[in-house]
Amino acid sequence: DTEVTQTPKHLVMGMTNKKSLKCEQHMGHRAMYWYKQKAKKPPELMFVYSYEKLSINESVPSRFSPECPNSSLLNLHLHALQPEDSALYLCASSQEGGVGGFTGELFFGEGSRLTVL
Amino acid sequence: SQQGEEDPQALSIQEGENATMNCSYKTSINNLQWYRQNSGRGLVHLILIRSNEREKHSGRLRVTLDTSKKSSSLLITASRAADTASYFCATDAQDSSYKLIFGSGTRLLVRP
Numbered sequence: 001d002t003e004v005t006q007t008p009k010h011l012v013m014g015m016t017n018k019k020s021l022k023c024e025q026h027m028g029h030r031a032m033y034w035y036k037q038k039a040k041k042p043p044e045l046m047f048v049y050s051y052e053k054l055s056i057n058e059s060v061p062s063r064f065s066p067e068c069p070n071s072s073l074l075n076l077h078l079h080a081l082q083p084e085d086s087a088l089y090l091c092a093s094s095q096e097g098g099v100g101g102f103t104g105e106l107f108f109g110e111g112s113r114l115t116v117l
Numbered sequence: 118s119q120q121g122e123e124d125p126q127a128l129s130i131q132e133g134e135n136a137t138m139n140c141s142y143k144t145s146i147n148n149l150q151w152y153r154q155n156s157g158r159g160l161v162h163l164i165l166i167r168s169n170e171r172e173k174h175s176g177r178l179r180v181t182l183d184t185s186k187k188s189s190s191l192l193i194t195a196s197r198a199a200d201t202a203s204y205f206c207a208t209d210a211q212d213s214s215y216k217l218i219f220g221s222g223t224r225l226l227v228r229p
Contacts, residue, residue, distance in 0.1 A: 043205075
C-alpha cells in the first residue's frame with residue numbers, strides 16, 4: 001500500500017468555523033508534512049513531523065494547528081481562517097532513515113481543497 | 118521561502134517532441150528531486166538525483182545536475198499528450214534535510 005489518503009477532498013467553511021483536515025498513511029513512514037498550494041504556484045511547506053514530534057513550523061499563523069496522534073495520522077485543525085487561506089492543502093510522508101533523517105521521495109495525497117467564505 | 122526558480126514557466130510542444138525544463142537553486146543541497154502534478158491533483162515523484170551525481174535516467178526522463186552552477190534540467194523524450202502537467206524541482210537544504218522546498222514550476226502542454 002503506497003497511498004496517502006486525505007479527507008475531505010473538498011471543504012467549504014466560514015471564517016468562524018472550526019474544521020479539521022485529516023491525512024493517513026500506512027507505509028511505515030515516520031516523517032509527515034503539510035504543504036499549502038495556491039493556484040498556479042508551487043507547494044509551500046507549512047509543518048513537518050518527525051517521529052510524531054513537530055520538527056518544523058514555517059512561521060504558520062496559529063489559526064492552523066497541526067496534530068500527529070500517531071505515526072500513521074496527521075491532522076490540521078483550522079479555526080478562524082481568512083478567505084486568503086483558501087487553497088489546496090497537501091499532506092505527504094517520507095521514509096525516515098540514516099543520519100540527517102530525510103532520505104528521499106515524498107509521497108503525496110490528492111489534497112484537500114479548502115474554500116473559506 | 119522559494120529555493121528554486123524554473124524556466125520556462127510554460128512550455129507547449131507537439132507530441133513526439135522532447136521537452137526540457139530547467140531549475141536553478143540558491144543554497145547547497147543534499148539532493149534534488151523532480152515532481153509532476155496533474156491539474157488540481159497531488160504531486161508524484163519522478164526522479165531524485167544526489168548532489169554527487171551528474172546525470173540520471175529513468176525511462177523517458179533524463180535529469181542532469183550541475184552543483185557548481187546550482188542548476189538542474191529535466192528532459193522528457195518523445196513526449197505524449199499524457200505528459201501534460203506541471204513539473205516542479207525540489208531541493209532539500211544541507212542544513213535541514215526535512216525541508217523540501219519546491220521551485221516555481223513549469224507548465225507543460227503536449228499537443229496531440
